[in-house]
Amino acid sequence: MMTSALQLDFLDLRHFSAQHLRSLLDEESALWSQRLRWDYRNSASLVLQYVESHLLTGYVALEQGRVCGYIFCVYENNKAVIGDVFASRAGVDEASAVAIELQLIDRLLETLQHTPNLARVEAQLLLHPQGLHRQPFNRAGFHLYPRLFMELELHRSDLSELPPPEVVAWESDGKYRRWMASDFDLAPSVITASYAGHIDSEINDQYLSPGGAQRFLHNIVRFPGCGIFEPNASWVLADSHDHKLHGLLLCSRVSAGVGHVTQICVMPEFQGRGVGKTLLELCTASLQSRDCDAVTLTVTEQNSAAVGLYRRLGYRVMHRFDAMLWASGMPKNMR
Ligand SMILES: CC(C)(COP(=O)(O)OP(=O)(O)OC[C@H]1O[C@@H](n2cnc3c(N)ncnc32)[C@H](O)[C@@H]1OP(=O)(O)O)[C@@H](O)C(=O)NCCC(=O)NCCS
Numbered sequence: 001m002m003t004s005a006l007q008l009d010f011l012d013l014r015h016f017s018a019q020h021l022r023s024l025l026d027e028e029s030a031l032w033s034q035r036l037r038w039d040y041r042n043s044a045s046l047v048l049q050y051v052e053s054h055l056l057t058g059y060v061a062l063e064q065g066r067v068c069g070y071i072f073c074v075y076e077n078n079k080a081v082i083g084d085v086f087a088s089r090a091g092v093d094e095a096s097a098v099a100i101e102l103q104l105i106d107r108l109l110e111t112l113q114h115t116p117n118l119a120r121v122e123a124q125l126l127l128h129p130q131g132l133h134r135q136p137f138n139r140a141g142f143h144l145y146p147r148l149f150m151e152l153e154l155h156r157s158d159l160s161e162l163p164p165p166e167v168v169a170w171e172s173d174g175k176y177r178r179w180m181a182s183d184f185d186l187a188p189s190v191i192t193a194s195y196a197g198h199i200d201s202e203i204n205d206q207y208l209s210p211g212g213a214q215r216f217l218h219n220i221v222r223f224p225g226c227g228i229f230e231p232n233a234s235w236v237l238a239d240s241h242d243h244k245l246h247g248l249l250l251c252s253r254v255s256a257g258v259g260h261v262t263q264i265c266v267m268p269e270f271q272g273r274g275v276g277k278t279l280l281e282l283c284t285a286s287l288q289s290r291d292c293d294a295v296t297l298t299v300t301e302q303n304s305a306a307v308g309l310y311r312r313l314g315y316r317v318m319h320r321f322d323a324m325l326w327a328s329g330m331p332k333n334m335r
Pocket of ligand 1: 194195198200264265266267270271272273274275276277278298299300303305306308309312
């Protein structure tokens with residue numbers, strides 16, 4: 001069926017309750033699992049809770065009164081983050097579903113354009129293949145950042161021979177150990193220092209300030225926004241004397257057999273000395289011993305040092321997607 005034949009209506013998301021969107025999100029969860037080995041059901045139920053509380057700004061697409069797509073964003077001060085866009089594939093071909101998603105994006109961007117004092121809009125369409133949704137973002141003057149979704153398969157037969165972390169060599173006064181709850185307060189400064197002037201802090205401005213980095217950590221560590229945090233597979237390199245962190249890796253469980261590295265960063269003065277590699281190997285060994293058969297991560301394609309490191313460790317690209325950014329004062333203006 002072609003979209004031109006579809007009679008679509010677009011209504012404000014706040015008119016809807018969880019029950020109207022449940023089957024659409026079930027369908028979307030199946031696609032997350034098939035494409036990314038990601039169990040999206042926890043995230044989907046969070047979205048439904050927010051829909052029920054009318055906390056999300058967005059639109060629902062209806063065809064003859066039947067819900068067939070949705071888009072939402074959340075506001076954080078004067079920034080909006082587009083959380084998701086999805087249209088049902090049931091009974092329509094992929095191109096028609098994408099066409100509905102493009103219309104949803106157009107509507108939301110138009111609303112955001114008319115939102116007073118909005119300084120920034122971020123989007124990462126992880127589920128959707130690169131390029132498919134670029135048009136409306138291009139028209140609105142967004143910058144696009146190609147990103148990679150990479151995977152390392154863990155073969156239980158060749159369990160890593162990494163020695164216990166206490167004896168992993170480090171120059172003199174650092175020690176690798178698992179993440180502890182008290183690291184929560186030490187981690188923001190590692191994130192802001194590691195990402196200073198980095199392309200990823202253009203895409204996600206939470207990396208720019210300690211407060212932003214703390215909100216990022218809150219979402220990952222204390223909130224099931226991106227899988228379930230896995231402290232046993234999350235590692236730090238800590239100074240033996242003052243206990244400051246030189247580097248950290250955070251890992252979440254995104255489905256029964258899959259861990260996802262949600263953050264890896266090393267203080268600039270410690271980069272290029274094998275810390276990142278060791279953190280990744282420790283994470284891999286922990287996941288293997290916890291019956292995982294794969295570990296995944298996302299990386300900005302332009303971050304060639306990180307992409308090279310992951311490739312050398314055996315990660316391969318499973319999927320490519322886009323991150324988008326509009327900020328006031330950017331050369332091509334949205335208004
Ligand atoms: C990416 C990052 C975590 C890697 O950690 P690291 O401790 O620097 O990595 P390692 O020292 O283990 O590096 C492994 C390899 O990459 C090379 N490398 C690391 N950083 C590099 C850089 N900035 N430029 C060029 N090569 C680099 C190392 O020389 C080493 O090569 P080898 O394996 O052939 O010996 C770290 O550079 C970092 O924090 N970067 C900023 C934040 C970031 O990009 N995080 C990843 C987001 S997906």
